[in-house]
Amino acid sequence: MDANKKWLSIPKEIRSQLRNNVFCAHCTDVATIDKFTIVDDQFGILLRGKCKKCGHEVARVVEDA
Numbered sequence: 001m002d003a004n005k006k007w008l009s010i011p012k013e014i015r016s017q018l019r020n021n022v023f024c025a026h027c028t029d030v031a032t033i034d035k036f037t038i039v040d041d042q043f044g045i046l047l048r049g050k051c052k053k054c055g056h057e058v059a060r061v062v063e064d065a
Helices: 002-008 012-018
Strands: 023-025 029-031 033-041 044-051 057-063
Touching: 002 033, 002 044, 012 029, 012 057, 029 033, 029 057
Parallel strands: none
Antiparallel strands: 023 029, 033 044, 044 057
């Protein structure tokens, strides 16, 4: 299954929680990921994008169940 299909198989409210709970090393705080891409990862899927607050690059791994 490709990364986008895996992402869309996650319930909408859970996807929202995942997008809003990404750690930004620049802000040293939890942030929202913005302008992200979804790619396959050995552990599940990887969201790569920008911190909505500062624009620094952030990533989030969403592990397969």
